Amino acid sequence: MKNHxxxxxxxxxxxxxxxxxIRFFYVPKDFGVHERGYMYGWYRKSxxxxxxxxxxxxQGKEYCTACHPDKIESIxxxxxxxxxxxxxxxxxLEHPSEPxxxxxxxxxxxxxxxxxxxxxxxxxxxxxxxxDPDKHNPDVECVMCHNPHKPSLEGMK
Amino acid sequence: xxxxxDFLKNTAKAVAGIxxxxxxxxxxxxxxxxxxxxxxxxxxAFLVDTYKCVGCGFCVKACKLxxxxxxxxxxxxxxxxxxxLTKDGKLYADTPKGARDGFISTKVDLGMGNFQDIKKxxxxxxxxxxxxxxxxxxxxxxxxxxxxxxxxxPDGVVLVxxxxxxxxxxxxxxxxxxxxxxxxxxHTAEKCNFCYHRxxxxxxxxxxxxxxxxxxxxGNIKDPNDPVAKTIxxxxxxxxxxxxxxxxxxxxxxxxxxxx
Numbered sequence: 001m002k003n004h005x006x007x008x009x010x011x012x013x014x015x016x017x018x019x020x021x022i023r024f025f026y027v028p029k030d031f032g033v034h035e036r037g038y039m040y041g042w043y044r045k046s047x048x049x050x051x052x053x054x055x056x057x058x059q060g061k062e063y064c065t066a067c068h069p070d071k072i073e074s075i076x077x078x079x080x081x082x083x084x085x086x087x088x089x090x091x092x093l094e095h096p097s098e099p100x101x102x103x104x105x106x107x108x109x110x111x112x113x114x115x116x117x118x119x120x121x122x123x124x125x126x127x128x129x130x131x132d133p134d135k136h137n138p139d140v141e142c143v144m145c146h147n148p149h150k151p152s153l154e155g156m157k
Numbered sequence: 158x159x160x161x162x163d164f165l166k167n168t169a170k171a172v173a174g175i176x177x178x179x180x181x182x183x184x185x186x187x188x189x190x191x192x193x194x195x196x197x198x199x200x201x202a203f204l205v206d207t208y209k210c211v212g213c214g215f216c217v218k219a220c221k222l223x224x225x226x227x228x229x230x231x232x233x234x235x236x237x238x239x240x241x242l243t244k245d246g247k248l249y250a251d252t253p254k255g256a257r258d259g260f261i262s263t264k265v266d267l268g269m270g271n272f273q274d275i276k277k278x279x280x281x282x283x284x285x286x287x288x289x290x291x292x293x294x295x296x297x298x299x300x301x302x303x304x305x306x307x308x309x310x311p312d313g314v315v316l317v318x319x320x321x322x323x324x325x326x327x328x329x330x331x332x333x334x335x336x337x338x339x340x341x342x343x344h345t346a347e348k349c350n351f352c353y354h355r356x357x358x359x360x361x362x363x364x365x366x367x368x369x370x371x372x373x374x375x376g377n378i379k380d381p382n383d384p385v386a387k388t389i390x391x392x393x394x395x396x397x398x399x400x401x402x403x404x405x406x407x408x409x410x411x412x413x414x415x416x417x
Contacts, residue, residue: 006167013171013174013175014174017174031305034308034311035197035311036308036309036311039299039300040295040296040299040300040308040309041308041309042305042308043305043306043307043308043316043318043321044305044318044320044321047308047316047318047320047321048310048316048353050318051316051350051353051354051357052353052354052357052358053354054224054353054354055354056223056354056355056358056360057222057223057363058219058222058223058363058366058367060360060366082369082370083215083369084215084366084367084369086219086367087215087218087219087367087369090222091219091222091223109258109259109261112259112261113212113213113214113215113258113259113260113261114211114213114259114369116260116261116262118212118260118263118283119277119280120241120280120283120284120285121280121282121283121284122208122282122283122284122411123207123208123210123211123212123283123284123285124208124209124210124211124370124372125211125212125260125285128211133261133262
């Protein structure tokens with residue numbers, strides 16, 4: 001057979017070899033079939049570890065207790081004890097080192113999340129003491145009169 | 158005519174050439190695949206009590222901040238839906254901004270800037286339903302991924318490899334629950350992963366921690382002493398869209414027919 005028949009064949013084989021060589025070096029060694037088989041477990045194993053390294057931002061109430069036991073102690077005697085500090089004070093991250101000060105959400109809308117009256121049967125919302133936001137002192141911040149750390153009406157400022 | 162010498166030379170070259178790609182290819186025998194299917198002692202599952210949910214949206218806020226989903230982008234890993242059924246048989250459902258700021262009004266968002274105020278006396282039933290990734294046992298989103306960028310970890314959580322995702326969006330189309338979206342910053346597929354960085358450290362997910370009413374709970378369904386596993390295995394719980402055969406691992410107490 002003549003050379004001109006083989007030449008394109010070599011070119012094609014060469015191309016295939018090149019692609020497979022690139023693939024060999026490009027695809028990570030831990031990429032392949034893992035625990036759940038080819039259909040659900042075909043992935044790069046070290047990605048699981050990558051996800052565990054994401055920074056934790058919300059530290060939880062216990063973290064706050066370490067430095068602010070007085071605040072926790074007082075709020076724990078109120079119905080607001082069930083609310084995480086960070087829900088209003090923002091994620092603690094590495095506080096007090098970073099950030100040194102947390103941005104507190106004192107907005108009216110923050111209170112209305114629970115205390116805008118929605119009379120929904122078969123939802124816990126109906127049991128929460130609420131107001132009609134359009135009628136109960138609109139345009140005034142709730143914290144002007146109410147103290148979220150002493151929320152009972154007797155504890156009003 | 159090809160000489161014997163040339164024929165042998167070319168054959169040797171061809172064999173050498175073919176042997177390189179054979180070495181580069183991973184050939185998967187079913188037996189080997191079966192052998193490496195190790196059994197894990199952890200299987201994360203989620204329990205939502207819709208009776209306890211008040212629609213405050215603290216879970217959504219915490220999720221967005223914890224998982225660095227741009228706060229004002231209309232995309233979120235978890236959200237809360239409001240369902241209002243009126244006495245004249247109409248169903249209203251909304252989730253403004255995914256309930257990031259909670260439900261603070263009786264007006265239901267109908268979309269396109271229209272709102273419907275529903276009077277207390279017209280309501281037949283009304284409730285809130287938190288939604289998140291179901292971490293299905295048979296995840297269709299994983300099946301369709303052409304590059305192996307999304308997968309099921311040994312503990313059942315479906316994760317996305319951001320370095321490997323090509324952004325084709327097949328998984329977003331495949332998810333029957335609509336929990337997937339493109340991350341506005343990374344432009345890769347994004348979804349709830351049960352706060353993998355938290356549960357792997359023994360913490361609760363950000364949404365579970367932020368919920369003041371215990372409407373959201375997470376647990377290990379393979380641990381018989383786990384309170385969440387006990388509830389799921391002994392109480393009446395429902396799952397979403399069971400007809401798809403995806404075997405969701407988010408279980409609901411008080412699931413209504415109207416919830417989709």
